[in-house]
Amino acid sequence: MIQMAVLGFGTVGGGVVEVIDRNQDVIRKTVPQGIYVKYILDLRDFPGNPYNDRVTHDYQDILDDGEIEVICETMGGREPAYTFTRKALERGISVCTSNKELVAAHGPELLEIAKAHNCSYLFEASVGGGIPLIRPINACLTQEDITAVFGILNGTTNYILTRMEKSGLSFENALREAQEKGYAERNPAADVEGHDACRKIAILSSLISGKTVRYEDIPCEGISRVTTVDFGYARSINRAIKLLGVSRKLENGKLSVRTAPFLVREDHPLHSVQDVFNGVFVHGNMVDDLMFYGRGAGKFPTASAVVSDVMECARNIGRNIGCNWSGEILSIADPKEESYRYFVRVGKEEEREAGELLHADFMVHYEGAPADERAFVTAVMTEREYEEAVKSLSSVKQCIRLLQD
Ligand SMILES: NC(=O)c1ccc[n+]([C@@H]2O[C@H](COP(=O)([O-])OP(=O)(O)OC[C@H]3O[C@@H](n4cnc5c(N)ncnc54)[C@H](OP(=O)(O)O)[C@@H]3O)[C@@H](O)[C@H]2O)c1
Structure with missing residues (x-):
């Protein structure tokens, strides 16, 4: 034996x-x-x-x-x-x-x-x-140039976001429920601040690049600022809010990596990944999209x-099972050069100025939205452009990136 x-x-x-x-x-x-x-x-x-x-x-x-x-x-x-x-x-x-x-x-x-x-x-x-993901990447996809890996990597936060979306619970109440069910730890920071998902996307990014992507280098945002109001707006544009780890190879060969909440369209398969489940997309240049889905935690x-x-x-006693992951540090793409459309909530008094500065594409409304604010989706802009533009605004209440379609 x-x-x-x-x-x-x-x-x-x-x-x-x-x-x-x-x-x-x-x-x-x-x-x-x-x-x-x-x-x-x-x-x-x-x-x-x-x-x-x-x-x-x-x-x-x-x-x-x-x-x-x-x-x-x-x-x-x-x-x-x-x-x-x-x-x-x-x-x-x-x-x-x-x-x-x-x-x-x-x-x-x-x-x-x-x-x-x-x-x-x-x-x-x-x-x-429980999802077989690393062995498929290391053994079944070694013929592929894997150009992207992204998805829902943390079951606790996905549970919290699902409860906020489906039952209108506040973040605090959804977190308490997750703790009562044993999904969230008493100190939930590693999950809700995105660190756990960030470590996982760092591991996946390292595996697809063959070098070391340091999780400290990855921009990381959690879900503690997401509110039921955000979900109200999200529903009105047929989207849900999901905490994603995203890693994509750019045309210049650099890897762009981020952990953050994203607005995901309802016809995207990740939209239907609910509760404690995880869902991960892997894109290979030959095999195209693969999706891995299952229980991301649990005994x-x-x-x-x-x-x-x-x-x-x-089955391999006395032999090393290889893994293409070297200690060489990979310098990831400048996060400020990433481009997104942003969902933004601002105070009503700055509606016009914010709309101009952030190139508002369309307004977002829902019944029950606070009367003293306005929400819109911006045109595509880089993080740098976005950060520059909001500097002169004082009433920005929320900003969530849209997952590229
Ligand atoms: N739980 C999940 O669903 C899940 C899913 C994926 C990955 N993981 C990862 O798996 C690992 C274990 O998680 P877990 O949920 O099983 O944690 P856990 O329930 O807290 O189990 C850890 C066990 O290790 C014991 N332990 C801690 N330090 C020790 C030491 N110095 N010597 C001997 N035993 C020690 C603990 O004893 P005490 O209780 O006495 O401290 C406890 O029994 C973590 O890295 C976690 O992130 C967990």
């Missing part, structure tokens, strides 16, 4: 152990020797849990065992996840992870270490939860993706 260990017996780690147990017969069709979780590392004990006898609190037990061939790192965070991963790879033990924070920060370095020690560092679950969907990586490692 392939012996493995799970680091962190939380939502995902617990799911990994259960998936391996419950689907052992299915797993053996691909990995005939079977897979056995020998150790579970956690800070706590789990009295009454059937797996409690496998729990250890000392990572050294796992490293020194000699039989462990694969480790799942499902602890999350930078440390000690980074040190533990490094030590495992240096001993030739493959590591599979759902930890996007670590992958975004240290991916290429850990991939290099894995390569040098004939083992693998796999991270399917770090983007899109079993995420664990399923981690286990798919474990099986891949089990």
Whole structure:
């Protein structure tokens, strides 16, 4: 049997152990020797849990065992996840992870270490939860020049936006509901401020470029300023507001990358991606558009993706599963040169001036819009032009980009 260990017996780690147990017969069709979780590392004990006898609190037990061939790192965070991963790879033990924070920060370095020690560092679950996305990009689309990847990468914010859109909940109430359902963490900043989606689009951008796109370089806006009024206007122009990670190759070869709320037309497939689901578009120069859809988080969907990586490692013991992602930093396109049409809300008193400065294309109305403001969609303009124009306006209440049609 392939012996493995799970680091962190939380939502995902617990799911990994259960998936391996419950689907052992299915797993053996691909990995005939079977897979056995020998150790579970956690800070706590789990009295009454059937797996409690496998729990250890000392990572050294796992490293020194000699039989462990694969480790799942499902602890999350930078440390000690980074040190533990490094030590495992240096001993030739493959590591599979759902930890996007670590992958975004240290991916290429850990991939290099894995390569040098004939083992693998796999991270399917770090983007899109249960959706197979990274392996398709790395294995099925290597013949393609992938020119764009974009989509809904964070289930928590998509749930909040869906509740605001469908039930008219305020952002605060939708967030509270997401927390009560266990979709949002008590400190929701990483999700609602867009950082989680930003890390994921950084990982995807790195994979399609083969270099490192630093998430710190990516302009990142969250959804905490989106209101039910915005949804009222959005509905009247047949659009919904979605938090997207967007990465596109420009004609000059540069990659333009951004995380922000966008107005998405109702005939766009991403419009119908609701609740905690994720939807990701990949555009290849030959295959054209591909769309990946499914549960972007949750115990079993995420664990399923981690286990798919474990099986891949089990089939490649002693070999490195390559990944085209080098540590060379990619300088992304100047975000100020990106062009969009913008949905803008301004105070009624600045209607005329704002309309002229921002090249208003058409006004947006809806029953129930605040009487003291006006809303319109601008002509296409660059971020730089937009920022220059709004400098002389004092009543801009909202600005949301339209997803290019
Ligand atoms: N949950 C999802 O749906 C999902 C989806 C995709 C990706 N992810 C990613 O997967 C990772 C794990 O997420 P999760 O939701 O499973 O988190 P979680 O439920 O908080 O589980 C983490 C577990 O690791 C344990 N742990 C933390 N530090 C440890 C240490 N130093 N040594 C040993 N154990 C330690 C925690 O113990 P304590 O509870 O005692 O602190 C907890 O049991 C994160 O990177 C997350 O972003 C999660």
